[in-house]
Structures are given as structure tokens and as C-alpha cells.
Amino acid sequence: MSRARQYPDITDILSQKALGRRERASLSFAEKLAILDKLRQDIAPIVQARQARALKIEEHASRALSSITLPQR
Amino acid sequence: MSLEKTIEVVTKLAEQGAIKQYAIIGAVAALNYIQPTLTEDLDILVSMADFGEHKGLILLAPIESALANMGYTERSGVGIRVEDWPVQFLPVASALDEEALINAVEVSYRETAGPFKARVVRPEYLVATALKVGRLKDLARIDAFLDEKAVDLTALKAVLRRFDLMPAWDAYCAKAGKLDLLGLNSIP
Numbered sequence: 166m167s168r169a170r171q172y173p174d175i176t177d178i179l180s181q182k183a184l185g186r187r188e189r190a191s192l193s194f195a196e197k198l199a200i201l202d203k204l205r206q207d208i209a210p211i212v213q214a215r216q217a218r219a220l221k222i223e224e225h226a227s228r229a230l231s232s233i234t235l236p237q238r
Numbered sequence: 239m240s241l242e243k244t245i246e247v248v249t250k251l252a253e254q255g256a257i258k259q260y261a262i263i264g265a266v267a268a269l270n271y272i273q274p275t276l277t278e279d280l281d282i283l284v285s286m287a288d289f290g291e292h293k294g295l296i297l298l299a300p301i302e303s304a305l306a307n308m309g310y311t312e313r314s315g316v317g318i319r320v321e322d323w324p325v326q327f328l329p330v331a332s333a334l335d336e337e338a339l340i341n342a343v344e345v346s347y348r349e350t351a352g353p354f355k356a357r358v359v360r361p362e363y364l365v366a367t368a369l370k371v372g373r374l375k376d377l378a379r380i381d382a383f384l385d386e387k388a389v390d391l392t393a394l395k396a397v398l399r400r401f402d403l404m405p406a407w408d409a410y411c412a413k414a415g416k417l418d419l420l421g422l423n424s425i426p
Contacts, residue, residue: 183385186273186382186385186386187386189273189274190271190272190273190386190388193347194269194270194345194347194356194358195242195347197269197270197273197274198240198241198242198245198266198269198347199240199242200274201241201266201269201274201276201277202240202241202242204274204276205276205277205278208276212278
């Protein structure tokens with residue numbers, strides 16, 4: 166027999182998150198631009214890694230393509 | 239290297255007459271009204287008069303050469319790199335874009351060296367454009383505008399009606415499970 170599992174009430178967490186969203190939304194345009202600069206800076210290593218991965222895949226694909234020999238007529 | 243400086247360069251292009259009419263659109267425009275979300279470029283809506291045309295192709299040449307004169311020549315995947323931010327100049331491509339450009343608002347900003355003004359597309363046009371484009375991230379943006387009460391629903395409805403976007407709105411409501419709970423359909 167399984168007992169109904171008890172889950173914590175996260176209403177407070179969700180309302181805090183909503184409050185955070187409202188606070189960030191009420192910042193000035195300049196403050197938000199600065200946040201965007203910071204966000205972009207923070208994810209730069211991830212973007213670079215993604216680009217490097219895409220480049221590697223592309224190189225691999227073009228090497229594979231060039232190694233295919235078409236049958237002579 | 240900051241977005242503030244990038245926008246400053248765009249406004250300089252307008253002051254110099256290299257751009258006749260412009261407005262910030264997309265994620266950067268949205269952040270004027272809602273909480274900031276990550277974006278990798280700055281989208282600038284520009285009037286068609288700012289583009290050259292050659293055999294039916296729209297050319298960026300006039301803006302590109304003005305930027306080159308200011309020292310910005312590096313192209314990035316989605317545009318021209320200005321102060322380390324890729325800037326994409328988008329020509330007005332619909333009647334909705336045209337009205338959004340005309341009705342853009344001037345936003346004063348700048349933290350340090352005195353006030354500075356940039357033209358930003360109004361929220362109802364940002365929501366309508368997001369609805370028209372309809373990618374998941376656009377729908378999420380609409381959600382943010384609604385949740386944060388950052389768009390005037392009466393103004394939005396007028397725009398949606400004018401540009402035949404009510405079916406798209408209904409589809410969005412159904413997809414988002416809102417079933418027009420916001421009462422947009424009941425606004426006269």
C-alpha cells in the first residue's frame with residue numbers, strides 16, 4: 166500500500182520569483198542594458214564552446230565528404 | 239564595449255542622416271518594458287529609404303559605408319559588429335513594421351555622461367510582432383509582457399485587429415492555456 170507523498174509548499178518561492186521579475190522589470194533602461202552586457206559576458210565561454218563544436222562538426226563532415234570517391238564511368 | 243555605446247552609434251547614424259528613421263526592436267526593445275532576457279544581437283528596424291536596391295535585392299550599402307566611416311567594418315554572422323555587439327539592420331518588411339517604426343517612442347537613458355535618447359518600438363507592436371513571428375521564444379516574450387502587465391491591452395487589441403492578427407492571438411491563447419482569460423476579446 167502506498168502512502169500519498171507529501172510535497173513542500175513552494176508558493177512562497179514562486180511569489181519571491183515573481184517579485185524578482187517585477188523588480189527587474191522596473192529597473193531603468195540603462196540598468197537593464199548593463200544587465201544584458203553582463204549576461205552576454207557571462208555566457209561568452211559557453212557560446213565560444215558551442216561555436217568551436219559546430220566548427221569541428223563542419224570540418225568532420227567536409228573531411229568525410231571529400232573522402233568519398235565517386236565510381237568512374 | 240557596451241550595448242549603451244552600440245545604441246549611441248546607431249543614434250549617431252540617424253543624426254548624421256545615414257539613417258532616416260530607426261527604432262530598436264526585438265529583445266533589446268522589449269527590455270525597456272519587461273525584465274531583461276538574454277540576446278546575442280541588437281535589432282534595428284529601419285525605413286526602406288535607408289536601403290539601396292539593386293536588381294530587386296535590398297542592399298545595406300549606405301548604412302554599411304556610414305558605419306565603415308566610423309570605423310566599424312567587421313561583419314558578424316547576423317550583422318555588423320558595433321562596439322562588440324552584432325547589430326542587425328532590418329528593413330521595414332510589412333505594414334505592421336511601418337506603423338511600429340512611425341509610432342516608436344523616445345527613451346531617455348544613460349547612467350553616466352548625461353541623458354541620451356533612443357527610439358524604441360512600443361510594447362503593443364512588440365507583442366504583435368512576436369505573435370506574427372511565433373517562435374517559442376517570441377511566445378515566451380508575449381507571456382512576459384502579459385504577466386508583467388507591460389502592454390496596454392486596448393492598444394494591443396487595436397493593433398492586432400488592424401493587422402489581422404486576432405486568429406494568431408486566439409491560437410496563442412489556446413497554446414498558452416490562457417483561453418483569453420485576460421479578456422482581450424471582450425475589450426471593445
